[in-house]
Every structure is written in C-alpha cells, then in structure tokens.
Amino acid sequence: MELRHLEYFVAVAEELSFTRASRRLHIVQSGVSSAIQGLERDLGAALFERDRHRVALTDAGTALLPEARATLAAAQAARDVVGETRRGLRGTVTVGTMQSTGALDLPRRLGRFHATHPAVQVRLRQAAAGSAGLAQQVLSGALDLAVLSLPGPPPAGLTTWPAAEDPLLVVCQPGHPLASGPPVTLERLAEEPFIDFPPGWGNRAVADRAFAAAGHDRQVQFEVAGFGAAADLVRNGLGIAFLPAPEAAQMSDLAAVELSEPALIWRVSVAAPAHRRTPAAARAFLDELLRDPCPALNRESRS
Numbered sequence: 001m002e003l004r005h006l007e008y009f010v011a012v013a014e015e016l017s018f019t020r021a022s023r024r025l026h027i028v029q030s031g032v033s034s035a036i037q038g039l040e041r042d043l044g045a046a047l048f049e050r051d052r053h054r055v056a057l058t059d060a061g062t063a064l065l066p067e068a069r070a071t072l073a074a075a076q077a078a079r080d081v082v083g084e085t086r087r088g089l090r091g092t093v094t095v096g097t098m099q100s101t102g103a104l105d106l107p108r109r110l111g112r113f114h115a116t117h118p119a120v121q122v123r124l125r126q127a128a129a130g131s132a133g134l135a136q137q138v139l140s141g142a143l144d145l146a147v148l149s150l151p152g153p154p155p156a157g158l159t160t161w162p163a164a165e166d167p168l169l170v171v172c173q174p175g176h177p178l179a180s181g182p183p184v185t186l187e188r189l190a191e192e193p194f195i196d197f198p199p200g201w202g203n204r205a206v207a208d209r210a211f212a213a214a215g216h217d218r219q220v221q222f223e224v225a226g227f228g229a230a231a232d233l234v235r236n237g238l239g240i241a242f243l244p245a246p247e248a249a250q251m252s253d254l255a256a257v258e259l260s261e262p263a264l265i266w267r268v269s270v271a272a273p274a275h276r277r278t279p280a281a282a283r284a285f286l287d288e289l290l291r292d293p294c295p296a297l298n299r300e301s302r303s
Contacts, residue, residue, distance in 0.1 A: 001042050003075055006068040008035040009047060013065050014142070016055045069141030070276055080280035090119040091281035096127050096134040096146035098202070100227060102244050102268050103164035104289070106147060113288045120281045128225055132200035138271050144282040146271045147289070149202020151209060160269040161290055168203060168242040168264040170257040171234055178240065179255035186259070190216040193239035195230045198223050203266050207242050210264050 011021040012032065022029040040047050047061035057065065080091050097106060110122060127133045131148035138146050139157050147163065154160045170189065172178050178192075190211065197204045211218050221239055224230050230241045231251050244266045248256040270289045272278055278286070 001039065003072065005035045005039045005042075006072055008032050009039055009061075010065065010068050010072065012036060012048065012055065013057055013061060013068075016057075018055065066141050073141065073144075073279060074277060077277050077279045089117045089281060089284055091279055092121045092123060093279070093282045093285045094123045094125065094142070094144050095285065096125045096137055096143040096148070098131060098134070098148060098268075099126060099225075100244060100247055101147050101164065102166045102246050102266065104147065104268050109288050109291075113285055116288075117281070117284060120284070122285060130198060130201035130204070135271060138273055141273070141276070144272070144279065145286055145289070147268060148271055149206075149266060149268055150271075151202060151205045151267070154269075154271065157274050158271050159274040160271045161286075162267060163270050163289060164268040166244045166246055166266050166268075167258070168206060168266050169245055169248040170240055170259065171231065171243050171248050171251055171254045172240045172257065173234065173237055174253070174255045176240070176255065178257050181257070183258040183260040186211060186214045186216055189240070189259075190218045193219050193221045195222045195224065195233045195239040195241040196220045197230070198225060202268075203242060203244060206264050206266055210262065 008021065008025060008031075011024050012018055015021045015024060018029050018032050018036075022032045025032065036047065043060070043064070045060035046058050047064060049056045049058055076091060080089070110124070113120070113122065125137075125143065127137070127146075131146075131150055134143065134146040134148040135150065135155055135158055137143040139155065148160075150160065170178065170184060178184055178188075196207065199205075199208075222230075222233055224233065227243060227247045230243065231254060233239060234241050234254055242264065243251070243256075245256075248254075270286060272282070272286060
C-alpha cells in the first residue's frame with residue numbers, strides 16, 4: 001500500500017467520481033482507476049460500488065476513509081516538520097466555516113495569515129449543514145479546523161477554543177408591535193411566527209434551548225439557510241427572526257429588538273480534532289484565529 005494510493009482513494013471518496021478525482025489530482029483517469037484497483041487487491045475488499053451512473057462507498061470504503069485521512073495527515077505533518085527547517089512553513093489547511101463568524105473577522109485573519117505565510121494554501125469551505133455538520137467533518141478528517149457555534153459541550157474527539165460572542169437580537173418590520181416596545185420576553189415572542197435556520201445551526205440551537213428551558217413552545221414557520229433569506233422573509237411580514245447582533249446591524253431597514261433576561265448569546269469557537277496530530281500549517285492558522293480575542297471572552301487555556 002502506497003500513500004499515493006490512499007490519496008487517490010480519498011479524492012474519489014470525496015468527489016464520488018473518478019473523472020472529478022482525476023482532474024483534482026491532475027492525473028489521467030486510468031491511473032486513478034488502476035491505483036484504486038491495486039488498493040482493493042491489497043486490502044482484499046471492494047472500496048467502491050461502481051456503475052455507469054454513480055460511484056458510492058462500500059462499507060469497507062466508509063470504514064477506511066477516516067483512517068486514510070489520518071494516515072495522510074500524519075505523513076503531511078512529517079513533511080511539514082522537515083520542511084519548516086529547510087524553507088519555512090508550507091502546506092495546505094482546509095478550514096470549514098459558518099455563513100457568518102460574528103465578531104471574528106475571518107477575511108482579515110485570512111489576509112494577515114497569507115501575508116505572513118505565503119507558501120501555505122488555505123482552503124475555505126462553507127457548510128450548509130451548519131455547525132453540527134462542521135463538527136462531524138472535523139471528526140472525520142475532512143477538515144483540519146472549523147469555525148462553528150456549539151451551544152453545549154463539544155462532541156467527544158473535538159477540542160474547541162472560544163473566539164467571539166454576540167447577543168442574538170429579534171428582527172422584525174419597523175411597524176411591528178415589538179419594534180417600538182421595551183426589551184421583549186421569551187413568553188411574548190412565543191406568540192409570534194418565527195423564521196429560523198435549520199437544526200444543526202448554532203444560533204438555532206441557542207434559541208431552541210432557551211425556549212425549551214423557559215417552558216414555552218414557539219412556531220417556526222420557515223426554515224432558511226441564510227441570514228439574507230431570513231431578512232427577506234421578515235421584510236415581507238412573514239414572521240420575526242433571531243439574528244446575531246453584527247448581522248442585525250446590517251439590516252438597517254428592519255427593527256432590532258433586545259431580549260429581556262435571559263439574553264441569548266451566540267458563541268463562536270474554533271474546533272480541531274482532539275486525538276489527531278494537527279499539521280504545522282493548521283496549527284499556525286489556529287494561532288492566527290485565536291489572536292486578538294474579543295475582550296469579553298474568558299479565554300480557555302490550550303492544553
């Protein structure tokens with residue numbers, strides 16, 4: 001078994017296409033197919049189900065994927081250690097992110113990191129599945145790091161560090177009865193139809209937990225995967241929505257209403273695998289993400 005065979009396997013597993021994998025790897029498709037066939041012979045098991053219309057992982061392929069990613073990551077870490085001594089930091093970091101990172105200015109951090117480490121390639125992946133999906137991708141090895149929001153303790157196998165936090169505000173039409181009133185209670189909000197985000201999004205989890213803890217049911221009529229889409233529905237009188245304060249501030253044509261106690265806080269964290277060696281380039285980008293924290297944060301030690 002060769003490392004390049006595992007690299008080809010991971011590419012096909014992620015693309016679910018031999019054609020797309022060959023383009024990604026910059027080699028001919030027959031070379032990818034031959035390598036996969038050799039790997040299957042070495043392992044004594046089929047890794048993919050193939051027909052004219054689809055490619056899918058078998059049970060053996062699904063079991064191999066996280067191990068293959070871990071092996072490739074360990075090999076890359078070894079290269080990085082040697083490379084740092086010869087020519088400075090190099091490598092690739094794959095980072096997952098939410099649609100918004102609140103007070104954590106991710107584009108600025110990316111620009112600053114690129115200026116300091118121009119030989120490191122950062123691949124940014126935005127997840128439609130929200131923070132729960134990002135956490136699973138870090139655990140599986142598909143991502144080196146993720147910027148996410150997990151309202152409870154992180155799942156086993158994940159280490160998180162706080163990076164930013166913002167209150168959630170209620171946004172509504174300017175003529176809505178809530179717009180001109182005092183800070184609003186959860187009990188009052190439960191009377192309103194809500195526009196919210198899919199389960200798995202961190203801000204949705206914060207709101208769901210708060211209403212459940214207070215013993216109030218609320219009606220989520222619309223689920224959308226974007227702050228702009230939520231704001232458009234609010235503008236058209238279809239309900240109210242919770243938005244992080246930085247996002248609410250950009251919706252100047254909508255009214256933003258604070259909650260009375262308890263305030264709902266949306267916390268942004270950076271996640272990395274707890275039991276897998278983090279490559280040097282990923283460790284350097286993690287340091288960049290955790291620089292200049294929000295003053296309100298009580299930072300955790302990095303142990």
